[in-house]
Amino acid sequence: MPIALPFRPSSREGAGQGVMFPVRHFPVLGGESFILGAPMTRNGVNVDEIDTNDVALVLGVAGAANESAFGFGNADTVSHVTGRENTIPVFLADRNQIFEGQLSNGTANLVVPDAANVGVSYGVVRHADGTWTVDEADTTNNVVAVVAFVTQGPECSDPFGQVFFRFLASTLAT
Secondary structure, eight states, X not given: OOOOOOOEEEEETTXXXXXXOOEEEEEBOTTOXXXXXXXXXXXXXXXEEOOTTOOSOEEEEESSOTTOSTTOOTTOSSOXXXXXXXXXXXXXXXXXXXXXXXXEOSSSOBOOOOGGGTTOEEEEEEOTTSOEEEETTOOSSOOEEEEEEEXXXXXXXXXXXXXXXXXXXXXXXX
């Protein structure tokens, strides 16, 4: 199975070129383990990775892996800097933010997107390697809506392509 590309911000509807994507740093809930691109939710004042079937309070997408903030190392259990809080940047999701990722069929297999995927709402799925994909097989736990796709080019891991999506308004924390 090819490794899926991480979810990442792609564009903002209504914004021109050179737009900066909204980002905020949040403290991470203890005991969490996730990688760059994981969809994040609020858990009290902290953030953690969403559950595949928990489609409420989506904040956005992790801009870094857990425990990658200054003062933390992946193998460390204690901060190198006294009092340093484990935080990560989160690219915020709102009605105007479009993200990109890849499409799978409910398993670890990536699939080629096509015009039939545009305008359809899907769930998302976490794979064993920690990567996330838009789940073409899940039309029950809807989290995202596909707005466009591309199957070739320098940003694609041919032949699997990418989908561009936004988180559904009903799932957003803000």
